[in-house]
Amino acid sequence: xxxxxxxxxxxxxxxxxxxxxxxxxxxxxxxxxxxxxxxxxxxxxxxxxxxxxxxxxxxxxxxxxxxxxxxxxxxxxxxxxxxxxxxxxxxxxxxxxxxxxxxxxxxxxxxxxxxxxxxxxxxxxxxxxxxxxxxxxxxxxxxxxxxxxxxxxxxxxxxxxxxxxxxxxxxxxxxxxxxxxxxxxxxxxxxxxxxxxxxxxxxxxxxxxxxxxxxxxxxxxxxxxxxxxxxxx
Amino acid sequence: xxxxxxxxxxxxxxxxxxxxxxxxxxxxxxxxxxxxxxxxxxxxxxxxxxxxxxxxxxxxxxxxxxxxxxxxxxxxxxxxxxxxxxxxxxxxxxxxxxxxxxxxxxxxxxxxxxxxxxxxxxxxxxxxxxxxxxxxxxxxxxxxxxxxxxxxxxxxxxxxxxxxxxxxxxxxxxxxxxxxxxxxxxxxxxxxxxxxxxxxxxxxxxxxxxxxxxxxxxxxxxxxxxxxxxxxx
DNA sequence: CGGAGACAAAAAGTCAGACTTATTTGTCAC
DNA sequence: GTGACAAATAAGTCTGACTTTTTGTCTCCG
Numbered sequence: 001x002x003x004x005x006x007x008x009x010x011x012x013x014x015x016x017x018x019x020x021x022x023x024x025x026x027x028x029x030x031x032x033x034x035x036x037x038x039x040x041x042x043x044x045x046x047x048x049x050x051x052x053x054x055x056x057x058x059x060x061x062x063x064x065x066x067x068x069x070x071x072x073x074x075x076x077x078x079x080x081x082x083x084x085x086x087x088x089x090x091x092x093x094x095x096x097x098x099x100x101x102x103x104x105x106x107x108x109x110x111x112x113x114x115x116x117x118x119x120x121x122x123x124x125x126x127x128x129x130x131x132x133x134x135x136x137x138x139x140x141x142x143x144x145x146x147x148x149x150x151x152x153x154x155x156x157x158x159x160x161x162x163x164x165x166x167x168x169x170x171x172x173x174x175x176x177x178x179x180x181x182x183x184x185x186x187x188x189x190x191x192x193x194x195x196x197x198x199x200x201x202x203x204x205x206x207x208x209x210x211x212x213x214x215x216x217x218x219x220x221x222x223x224x225x226x227x228x229x230x231x232x233x
Numbered sequence: 234x235x236x237x238x239x240x241x242x243x244x245x246x247x248x249x250x251x252x253x254x255x256x257x258x259x260x261x262x263x264x265x266x267x268x269x270x271x272x273x274x275x276x277x278x279x280x281x282x283x284x285x286x287x288x289x290x291x292x293x294x295x296x297x298x299x300x301x302x303x304x305x306x307x308x309x310x311x312x313x314x315x316x317x318x319x320x321x322x323x324x325x326x327x328x329x330x331x332x333x334x335x336x337x338x339x340x341x342x343x344x345x346x347x348x349x350x351x352x353x354x355x356x357x358x359x360x361x362x363x364x365x366x367x368x369x370x371x372x373x374x375x376x377x378x379x380x381x382x383x384x385x386x387x388x389x390x391x392x393x394x395x396x397x398x399x400x401x402x403x404x405x406x407x408x409x410x411x412x413x414x415x416x417x418x419x420x421x422x423x424x425x426x427x428x429x430x431x432x433x434x435x436x437x438x439x440x441x442x443x444x445x446x447x448x449x450x451x452x453x454x455x456x457x458x459x460x461x462x463x464x465x466x
Numbered sequence: 467c468g469g470a471g472a473c474a475a476a477a478a479g480t481c482a483g484a485c486t487t488a489t490t491t492g493t494c495a496c
Numbered sequence: 497g498t499g500a501c502a503a504a505t506a507a508g509t510c511t512g513a514c515t516t517t518t519t520g521t522c523t524c525c526g
Contacts, residue, residue, distance in 0.1 A: 007479065009285065033507065043481045045278055048508085052242065052282045053289040056315070064507045065489040078401050079312030082289070103398045106343035110335075165336045168311050240508065266478065276510045281479085297478045298518040 012040045012050040013082075020059050020070060021083060022090035027072035031060070036068075057083055081171055088175055098228055100176050105221035107166060108157065108173075113214035115160035116205045123160040124206040130156060131202040138195045146190055147181045153198055157217070160205070180227070194223055245273045245283040246315075253292050253303060254316060255323035260305035264293070269301075290316055314404055321408055331461055333409050338454035340402060341390065346447035348393035349438045356393040357439040363389060364435040371428045379423055380414045386431055390450070393438070413460070427456055 016036070019025065037047035051068055054060045057077045062068045077083060087096045119127070133149030136142075154177070155170040197220050204213035249269070252258065270280035284301055287293045290310045295301045310316060320329040352360070366382030369375075387410070388403040430453050437446035 009479095045281070045482090046480070048278070049282055049285045051507095052285050056286045056289050056313075062507070063489080064487075065491095065505055067506065073397075074400070076401075077313060078397055080289075080310060099396050099398045102343075102347075102396050103340075106399075107336075107339050110339035114335075163332050163335050164306070164311055165332045166339075167307070168309075242508095278511090279509070284478095295478070296518080297516070298476060300477065 008042050008046045009049040009053070012036075012042060012047065013053060015040070016050065017054065017059070017082065018086045018090050020054065021076070021086040023073070023092070025070045027070055029070045030066065031068040031070070033062075033068060059083070084172060084175065088179060093179070097176060097179055098230060100172060101221075101224050101228055102230065103169075104173060104176065105218075105225055107169060108154065108221055109214045109218040111158050111161035111163070111166045112201060112205065112217035113210040114162055114166070115157050116208050116210040116213040118162040119160040119205050123156055124202075126156050127153065127160070127202040127205055131199045134190075134195055134198055138192065139189055141189065143181055143190075147177060150198075151177050153202075157201070157205070180224075191223065194220060197223075241275050241279045242282040242286070245269075245275060245280065246286060248273070249283065250287065250292070250315065251319045251323050253287065254309070254319040256306070256325070258303045260303055262303045263299065264301040264303070266295075266301060292316070317405060317408065321412060326412070330409060330412055331463060333405060334454075334457050334461055335463065336402075337406060337409060338451075338458055340399060341387065341406075341454055342447045342451040344391050344394035344396070344399045345434060345438065345450035346443040347395055347399070348390050349441050349443040349446040351395040352393040352438050356389055357435075359389050360386065360393070360435040360438055364432045367423075367428055367431055371425065372422055374422065376414055376423075380410060383431075384410050386435075390434070390438075413457075424456065427453060430456075 025031070033044060033047050033051060036051075037044045040047065051060065051062055054068075055062055057080050058071055058075050059077075060068050060070050078087075084096065084100070087093065115123070130149045130153035134146055134153065137145035137149060151174045154173045158170050158173065159167045161167065197216055201213055201216045201220070204216055258264070266277060266280050266284060269284075270277045273280065284293065284295055287301075288295055290313050291304055291308050292310075293301050293303050311320075317329065317333070320326065348356070363382045363386035367379055367386065370378035370382060384407045387406045391403050391406065392400045394400065430449055434446055434449045434453070437449055
């Protein structure tokens with residue numbers, strides 16, 4: 001996934017990033033560049049580059065005479081794909097999965113509505129193809145193939161919305177869907193109702209029916225929320 | 234705003250970041266670290282740190298023997314507050330403002346619904362205070378005071394939603410509202426209907442009426458979309 | 467004429483060491 | 497206690513030498 005080994009500083013990030021996002025250093029903790037460089041057996045230049053990246057993610061703050069202090073979680077750039085990946089790989093994976101699913105429930109219906117207005121005929125075709133792929137893999141423990149088409153489906157919706165902010169959430173949705181399949185729920189075949197909803201969304205988008213595409217997608221995301229027991233009492 | 238001069242590498246970013254996000258270097262353009270270091274009159278170490286930050290934002294990609302290549306806009310980390318700020322300060326400010334307003338229209342209603350469920354009594358009080366402040370500054374060219382309370386209002390909503398992803402959009406909403414006030418529309422007093430809607434949202438949240446809070450907020454965001462001529466024909 | 471392999475050049479990547487600067491903290495006089 | 501001054505500290509910066517990877521090219525042979 002992404003760019004595994006892009007140099008020494010990348011290796012440092014792969015270790016230090018997850019540690020920080022996992023909360024191993026409480027907010028306010030102070031790290032020293034020199035000590036870190038020793039620990040990872042890299043030069044100070046490399047360590048400084050890694051710290052700069054963490055700083056740009058608002059995970060830490062570097063100040064003279066003080067050191068590199070860890071910032072509270074509330075200040076992190078939680079939309080940074082790298083940060084999301086680190087958190088999904090760590091201890092607060094459940095919380096991250098929940099907050100991202102809620103985000104999906106807000107974004108995707110609106111994106112589907114916009115897609116119904118702006119999707120090209122090519123994108124409509126892709127969408128239909130994805131939906132059919134989901135149907136084809138919806139029975140008989142073909143979870144891998146199902147996931148593939150599910151991810152592609154939602155990527156097309158987000159992309160076809162014509163909004164760049166929505167489009168860039170494709171990776172996030174992919175992570176959530178993948179995480180969901182690999183982890184807790186869905187050891188069985190997917191809910192047939194969900195599959196049907198996807199097909200109907202594809203139809204609505206093709207028909208240019210924004211309201212229906214939005215409503216149907218809302219039903220899909222409600223299902224996703226229920227799977228994680230996020231619901232209104 | 235944020236952290237203006239955090240060292241030499243920060244100064245480099247303040248110049249190079251806006252240039253790239255403004256599209257001055259077409260995707261695929263190649264920059265050389267040494268040349269950049271000369272241009273900004275900094276050492277290579279400083280320049281490397283700046284490049285690393287740009288790389289973590291997916292604005293550029295650094296490869297051996299080829300140089301620092303600019304990535305297409307579709308790959309940028311458009312949720313990075315720094316990137317958003319650079320783009321808002323540059324040429325595609327209008328497009329950025331539009332896409333962010335659409336994002337708001339998706340997020341804020343859902344956030345308001347969640348806030349109605351999760352807001353503490355303190356947050357409810359804050360919300361009411363903000364709404365009252367908006368009313369008090371809604372007439373007689375008190376735009377500055379109005380904006381202040383408007384921003385605070387939406388921050389509280391997003392924060393009270395209890396979702397970290399929503400909460401972190403407070404800065405983005407602040408930028409959008411500020412940008413809207415300072416720029417095109419709203420040289421006159423704000424729309425009285427919008428002011429009333431904010432008051433009613435505060436009431437709904439306090440009453441714990443999620444559906445109503447969501448619907449009322451949706452009306453607010455629809456108004457924001459209309460101001461930018463983003464609407465369904 | 468064209469492909470395979472060797473070679474050379476280019477640019478980022480890495481390291482080590484010396485030096486600068488800002489900030490904190492402690493101390494001492496008042 | 498308060499103020500100013502001095503010392504300590506850790507990040508920040510610069511430089512120069514060296515390494516590594518990639519790519520373009522050139523030759524050689526089929």
